[in-house]
Amino acid sequence: MASITIRDVKKSYAKMQVVHGVDLDIASGEFVVILGPSGCGKSTLLRMIAGLEDISGGEIAIDGTVVNKLEPRERGCAMVFQNYALYPHMSVAQNIGYSLKVAGVPAAERQLRIQAVARTLELEHLLDRKPMALSGGQRQRVAMGRAMIREPKVFLFDEPLSNLDAKLRVQMRSEIRKLHRRLNATSVFVTHDQVEAMTLADRLVVMNGGRVEQVGTPAQIYSRPASRFVATFVGAPAMNILEGTVELDGVSLLGGSRRLAMARAGLPVGTKVAMGIRPEAVRLVAPGTAGALDATVDLVEELGAGRVIYVDLDGAPFSVMTSEAVHPEPGSAVGLRFSPDDLHFFSSDTGTRLEVFKASVPEPVF
Amino acid sequence: MEKRVTFSSWTIGILFAVPQLLLIFTFFYWPAGQAVYWSLTLQQPWGGGNIWVGLDNFRSILANADYWNSITASLVFAGISTGLAMFVGLVLAALTDRQLTGSRFYRVVLIWPYGIAAPALAMAFRFILAPEAGFMAVVNQVWPGFWDPGLDGTDAMASIIIAFSWKYVGYNFIFFLAAFQAIPRSLIEAAAMDGSGVVRRFWDIQFPLITPTIFFLLVINITESFQDSFGIVDIMTSGGPANATNLMVYKIYSDGFKGLDYSGAAAQSIILMVLIVVLTIFQFRFIERRVHYR
Numbered sequence: 001m002a003s004i005t006i007r008d009v010k011k012s013y014a015k016m017q018v019v020h021g022v023d024l025d026i027a028s029g030e031f032v033v034i035l036g037p038s039g040c041g042k043s044t045l046l047r048m049i050a051g052l053e054d055i056s057g058g059e060i061a062i063d064g065t066v067v068n069k070l071e072p073r074e075r076g077c078a079m080v081f082q083n084y085a086l087y088p089h090m091s092v093a094q095n096i097g098y099s100l101k102v103a104g105v106p107a108a109e110r111q112l113r114i115q116a117v118a119r120t121l122e123l124e125h126l127l128d129r130k131p132m133a134l135s136g137g138q139r140q141r142v143a144m145g146r147a148m149i150r151e152p153k154v155f156l157f158d159e160p161l162s163n164l165d166a167k168l169r170v171q172m173r174s175e176i177r178k179l180h181r182r183l184n185a186t187s188v189f190v191t192h193d194q195v196e197a198m199t200l201a202d203r204l205v206v207m208n209g210g211r212v213e214q215v216g217t218p219a220q221i222y223s224r225p226a227s228r229f230v231a232t233f234v235g236a237p238a239m240n241i242l243e244g245t246v247e248l249d250g251v252s253l254l255g256g257s258r259r260l261a262m263a264r265a266g267l268p269v270g271t272k273v274a275m276g277i278r279p280e281a282v283r284l285v286a287p288g289t290a291g292a293l294d295a296t297v298d299l300v301e302e303l304g305a306g307r308v309i310y311v312d313l314d315g316a317p318f319s320v321m322t323s324e325a326v327h328p329e330p331g332s333a334v335g336l337r338f339s340p341d342d343l344h345f346f347s348s349d350t351g352t353r354l355e356v357f358k359a360s361v362p363e364p365v366f
Numbered sequence: 367m368e369k370r371v372t373f374s375s376w377t378i379g380i381l382f383a384v385p386q387l388l389l390i391f392t393f394f395y396w397p398a399g400q401a402v403y404w405s406l407t408l409q410q411p412w413g414g415g416n417i418w419v420g421l422d423n424f425r426s427i428l429a430n431a432d433y434w435n436s437i438t439a440s441l442v443f444a445g446i447s448t449g450l451a452m453f454v455g456l457v458l459a460a461l462t463d464r465q466l467t468g469s470r471f472y473r474v475v476l477i478w479p480y481g482i483a484a485p486a487l488a489m490a491f492r493f494i495l496a497p498e499a500g501f502m503a504v505v506n507q508v509w510p511g512f513w514d515p516g517l518d519g520t521d522a523m524a525s526i527i528i529a530f531s532w533k534y535v536g537y538n539f540i541f542f543l544a545a546f547q548a549i550p551r552s553l554i555e556a557a558a559m560d561g562s563g564v565v566r567r568f569w570d571i572q573f574p575l576i577t578p579t580i581f582f583l584l585v586i587n588i589t590e591s592f593q594d595s596f597g598i599v600d601i602m603t604s605g606g607p608a609n610a611t612n613l614m615v616y617k618i619y620s621d622g623f624k625g626l627d628y629s630g631a632a633a634q635s636i637i638l639m640v641l642i643v644v645l646t647i648f649q650f651r652f653i654e655r656r657v658h659y660r
Contacts, residue, residue, distance in 0.1 A: 072555075
């Protein structure tokens, strides 16, 4: 078990900088998920912790020891790769036991430990098979076993579930979670799948463009996104964003076609803002209801347990997620109603969260 | 399932294959058949009929000490030059795969030698290894008489081995490099995470995974060392000194076209062909078992 300290870590390839100064503290035994779109530098950061990439600037310490110049094998990390990276010419037992063999553990002890790991992962009947003869889920478990057997201080996961089908992914997700609860080893898990991230993480790190956008528990990230990027990246369907301008007693939305009466609390008149509201925080009401926004239905997506209703709000796209049994016809008019507590405001220029707005009335007035 | 073009009537398929079949028949089966026929007869050097002698040609060749010397020389040549060319190619490819400085330079430069015709490169090496003027002259200056392929059979054998290996190092390098590059990067990284160092990774992961390529190159190199060596021997040593480099393929030529013993040369061709076939079968039978196909 070990803590990881990341201080102002940078990475550049030739002239291109891909990680711009990341700071992060990971406590011992914590399960941290790094979430971000492809190309955001999350895998690079993970590989720098593992020692598979050089660190261009800054410092990474595991358990207080700076590891910048250490070889991967000296860092005490184990990694599960996206494509599993099983040795194709070795049997499952040899794959799992390879690190022990390299470390010079005697064959008898090696066998015992392979057996123990195989029992945990229910791989006992597969030990003599080659990776070729395994299914995706089984390969995944072998890769986990190979990481587990070394009893590493830190587990690193590089999108390990993205090659599995949807059902298996959910199953492996809960297995990883259970495993972590039992081993309690510090874990860093990289993914672009927000459901995976939300369900696995003790703490979530959202990255974009080589920078950390926000660090927090999944609930914090969801309820108080620190930036417009986090707001639209986490949550499905994505948060609705309406562009607006601050006025004396509220916000003018959509180029002035709608107004929202609110206390301005400190922002100068004329400031451009982006107002966000989650699709699941919007209620559908009859068109023309006081305090509601009128819109036209574009499309209804049936999800079984609920539905997503895409509407057109004066030309701006907007979505509503509802579990009520409403089935509005495309082209029909609906009213959209929401509580001011559910509104998020971001600066149009920098995208950062603005905490200055306070609703002056229990229901927003348009 | 692989998609295949199928023809409704097999005659169309045959028609498409005819040009290729004609080529193979004209340039392989016909000459090979002719060689078998000649090896069983006594051909007159200037034409005009022949006498059926059965296996007499083979008997007289196999009773000849010169021929056994030639077989030994060929096996020594094949063994050492294949080993040398493959080892050097493997080392260079392994280094290039690790992206060491200058790897791009190697990659381009090492492909060239295979494109050079054997007699041309033999001529170059004849100058390079000349005892009186080339690079080896410097060595002879320090140790007089150390190097003289014109007098010393071992030196002559070394010369043709060096020239042949030089050509095949490039060929082997290309295949080895492709094989190394086909190994997913993450396998090497996984081994690094498992605590394996550079050398250990090479033996435990990379080497087993390139065994199909090693096997392929072994078969090709051995076969070519029996056949492609002709131009090098002809230009560099002409089989000398004292038959030390009179490889089987060169002896066929000198006995047949210089000694005008067509029948004996034909019989030697058949023996060479059988030897290569036997060696290839041996390799497939005993070495391929140790190959890990992915």
